[in-house]
Amino acid sequence: MEKILDARGLKCPMPIAKAKKELESLGAQDVLKVLATDKGSVLDMQGWAKANKRINLIKQETETDESGREIYVHYLARLS
């Protein structure tokens, strides 16, 4: 299952705070897709996954939404 967390427009630390909460409610096979507009989230997600051995950052992508905004997309899963 893939669940989407819409963190667009949210500033740090909210994208990671919300992602952590969502991941706790997901199963080990599930993927959390986080949408963020804060560019800082790209390095922060990498740093988080490096520091927290229970977080798997599967991949990161950049998309452009309808209004031309850059959206940073992070795919996360739980490791446990």
Place this chain on the structure above:
Amino acid sequence: MGDSTEITPRELFERLVTRGETPPILDVRNEDEFAAWKIEGIRPLAHLNVPYFGFIDEPERSAEQVARAGDNWIAVCAKGDSSAFVAEILRERGMRAVNLVGGMEAWGNLHVPVRVDDGSRGFELWQIDRYGKGCLSYALLAGGQAIIVDASRHLEVYETFLRERRARVVQVLDTHVHADHLSGGAELARRAGAPFFVATGAGVDLRRAVRPLVDGTELTLGGGAGGAAVTVRVIATPGHTPGSMCYLVDGRWLLSGDTIFVSGIGRPDLGGQVEVWGRALFRTLHEGPLSALPDDVVVLPAHFASPTELDRRGVVERRLGDIRAASPELALPTEAAFVEAMRRAVKAPPDVYGKIIAANLSPADVPDEQASEWELGKNQCAASVPAAPRG
């Protein structure tokens, strides 16, 4: 400040620079951002880097790690929100912590005007210190008129400063096309109805309106109704860029742009032609009109690399003679040796410098958010070579 939970960039500047304090800094950005750029004082600071996501995962453990390292923290992050969250966690556990409002972004945008002259000449020369980035711009005031040199894009800084002093801009100058930050010169001039000048050198197209000036031109400021007048002489100093100019104020202060710094000189490689620009810089330093200036001239550069370059008054300045005597860059005997030393002295510039140069040549505005992102971090405009062994 008292019980406050926040500190503004200006208040932090007062503590670090004016009072020379060394408060412990808790930087909660990720390791890469922390390694690339951090808060500096005029004395060395103790930093602790604990990324904010550690406080989301394990607040107790992260807070204990901070408690073991000390107390009375200034918490810092990229934009000031994560550090506010962390400072609150620390305060809930009985520690003292204040948050730097606006984070490193606001720190890099703080501009502090510092008076350069001693007030005895009937005009005012101010260095406007964008401390976090190490960028310096200048305001020269006489008889209600002002010349602004190397303005940043934060026009409100200059406009507020001039309004308080009842001065109006009559000329805006850039020393060169900047690579590390966006120039506000053209827009400041447009808003003031004053001419703007920057030179690109041959082969580069500047798509902004300028009133051209050439080597040797003298501008006069003030002098109306019996007031003092001050002259500014334009000096061509190609090298850091082909169009680089220095401005000599009252025969005494050299606004040297990125040609000569208090320590080091301007890197000649940012155009990807270190050979050609490096040779031009060598000739500027040893043969051109700059080389004929007396030792008593005081150099006021467009950047500093370290806060140790601020003198006791907080001004970044140094006698040209002292720079000549101390700089290994100026002791290199031949063009070839100089170019080779420059090649070795510089690391690849940040990728974003190409975009900033293009934006500074273009008439198009860069959106604020984009500009903030491009300008993050300290300038990397200098080339310093190791001192030659003595004896």
